[in-house]
Amino acid sequence: MEGPILTDENLTLLLDELYQSYGYDFTSYARASLKRRVSRLMMLEKLNGFSELFYRLRHEDDYLKKVVGELTVNVTEMFRDPTFFRALRESVLPILATHPFVRIWHAGCASGEEVYSMAILLEEAGILEKSLLYATDLNPAVIENIQKGIFPLSQMRQYSENYIASGGKKDFSSYYTAKYEYAKFDGRFKKKMIAATHNLVSDRSFNEFQLILCRNVLIYFDKDLQDRVLTLFNDSLEKLGFLALGSKENLRYSSVAKSFSQFSIKEKIWRKGI
């Protein structure tokens, strides 16, 4: 990436400041992509150099939000990796359906596309009514969107294709109403969601779940932090609960590996305690 220079020392200084002054701890994140994110921010903001970034962070009210928003990669999709959602639909939901209540945690849910995808699956499996979806993310800005249930209309074509590839049989557009350039998803989904900020680095377990999804979040963490977070998930899962990670993530090397067995050969889904 072209643009102002960012040294390793600059990055360390920024991470220290974010932690000491604001309590955001990014020190155990993978460095190479953090560095890219900060360079990208400086370029997008047309900053002259690192000292300007640092100055603004200290003196401008809303700048922290901007920095946190850029450091945390909030890119997401509905039905991302359709074969994963197909496995949920065909193999996991029928098991969840046998429970009187279903509690699901989306950790690092970004703007909620994954949560709405799940709500649609639950409804099609006939168990949305008895389900609750906890949607959490470090970044408060993206959480707001979950309450609104609004997504860019321009994406719907792609999402509809993903939905069909995941085994969806309905007309995807029946789930939302199009207004200007937005697609607003029906309020019955939102009613089943609880959205809140939760930092996987510093916050603790807050409930027991039958299914936890944390996809494409661990890739940003170093191995030690991954291990801590996977332990948190282990502590937050019921016996025989499911854990789903991103398509290139693995719990094989973590200390909790022995508590889980792989549930699907192709998809990154594990089950606790068998």
Add this chain to the structure above:
Amino acid sequence: MAQRHLRKFKAIVVGGSAGSLEIVLKIAEALPLAGIVCILVVHRRNDPDSALAHLIAAKSKLKVREVEDKETIAGDVIYLAPPDYHLLVETDVNFALDASEKVHFSRPSIDVCFESAAAIYGDALIGVLLSGANADGAAGLKMIRDAGGFCIVQNPATAEVPYMPQQAINQDAADEVVDGGEIHKFIVEMLQRNTPIRKQN
């Protein structure tokens, strides 16, 4: 221009887009077991069955891995950037993946991978950019060159789609422009001698 000197190459990164597959396979086939780390970033459709990895593995003496999160980096292995993630060299022993925005409409982006590899390997890196219809790769290759690495660009006249290699040449990112059918030989010879080769003059 960086001074040319004897050195030990540790790694080679190859970026390709439309029209690059045949040359990618030739390179994979020709690479010797010499302890080198080979990283491939090829634009392709999401391919959950890893067909490309299998295709390469069938040709190469090296092991082939589609990279997973925090994968350890070892010599004599060809690492393939997985579809829909950016691949970064995090340290000289670890990769990292990143699901952030596409760069030049691409994920994986060649620029992103090349830039991170340049930062880690410096002058021990060979960068190769092949055929493609995309501006991705040129800026990253320039960074490899600026960090002292040696950069090979496919001769656009021999590329199925000349745009991508031409961009790299325009941005002064090429140490050497080589015909598509010769690139694999050129690389092998360079690895054997452990020194950059000047083809012309």
